[in-house]
Amino acid sequence: MNVASLKLYIKKNGHHFATFSGIFCMVLSLWMIMSFNSKHDRKYSEILKELSTFEKSVVPMNMDILAEKMEGLTINERMKRADNESIEEKVIEKVKVAQRVISEGAMYVRWGRKTCSGQATELVYSGIAAGSWHGHYGAATNHQCLPKIPVWGRYTDKAGSAFIYGMEYNEAFTNIVDMAFAKGKTLLNQNVPCAVCRSKKRSTSLMIPGRNECYTGWRLEYHGYLMAGHHGSASGTSYLCVDNAPEVEVAGFRDEDGSWLYRVTGQCGTLTCPKYVKNREISCVVCTK
Known part of the structure; x- marks a missing residue:
């Protein structure tokens, strides 16, 4: 065509x-x-x-x-x-x-234990509980979870004016805590371990004194008893929630003093009784959400 x-x-x-x-x-x-x-x-x-x-x-x-x-x-x-x-x-x-x-995963310290609990929680590091010497005036009041292996910066090896010491259970805590992880030893004078934990799926952590269970909507990380330094000591301390089944550090039974840890008991007066009970141990719980 x-x-x-x-x-x-x-x-x-x-x-x-x-x-x-x-x-x-x-x-x-x-x-x-x-x-x-x-x-x-x-x-x-x-x-x-x-x-x-x-x-x-x-x-x-x-x-x-x-x-x-x-x-x-x-x-x-x-x-x-x-x-x-x-x-x-x-x-x-x-x-x-x-x-x-x-x-922003929730961070908290599990006092008295070397590991974290829960499927959605990871161990950041296992450490040694530490604080101020019980007899020092003007000492720091916030306890620390020190890593077992430090990494040094610059140093002089000359004593300063602020100190930090390892922490010891200064009571046996008989009939109060679960002794399953204490390796058959009394807790008296044993060194206190700690674990820094991070929740992978929750962004907020909260320690609630006076309870051993979380409020609705919160997840329990661990529960235990409120502990602090001796009321007659010169140094101030902070309240810690120590795990219900505490462990002991390998350094163990040497009674070297340092930072002391005692159970906290309620005292009536401005703290309303009978809601609270005189000399009854105060429980605690750490929760995340």
Whole structure:
């Protein structure tokens, strides 16, 4: 067929070509929309699946992978339908919550133990409970959980004017605590261990004195008894929640004094009795949320 004949044929049958072209463009458009929607929905499904896995797991979510998937959604993909805006807001909010929990995991010290408890809790380090000498005036009042292996900065090895000492149980605590982890020894004069713990899925920790269980909505990390220094000592101390089943440090029974630890008992007066009871040991609990 020569060029003149082709032009004549197209002139006579042009309306058919227009119809076929329109149908072809419509089919192509539908295919592109379906492909676009499928790709878009698949990306959202992957993101929501990541968030669902994080909510059910004790293992922290890989935020780098999630970030890559979020970046893969272009602005046009995110806004393709009217309901996308609400989906986007929910996804972003869940990501923010996940990031906040991961970056701000609740920290607490488990006094009297070398390990942490709970499936969603990790041990940062196991240490040695320490504080001021019981007979020093003007001493620091906040106890510390010192790492077992220190890392030194610059030093002179000359005595300063502030000191820190290891902590000892200064009572036997007979018939009060669970002795299962004390290796068959009395707690009197034994060195006190400690563990610094981090909750992987909760962002707030709270020590509640006077209770051995958490309030509704809070998760129990451990419970025990409130302990502090002797009321007649020169140095002030802080109240610690010591685990109900305390352990002892390897250094053990040497009665070298230092920072003393005693059970705390309630005293009536401004502390209302009979809600509280005179000389009854005060319990405590550490909770996270």
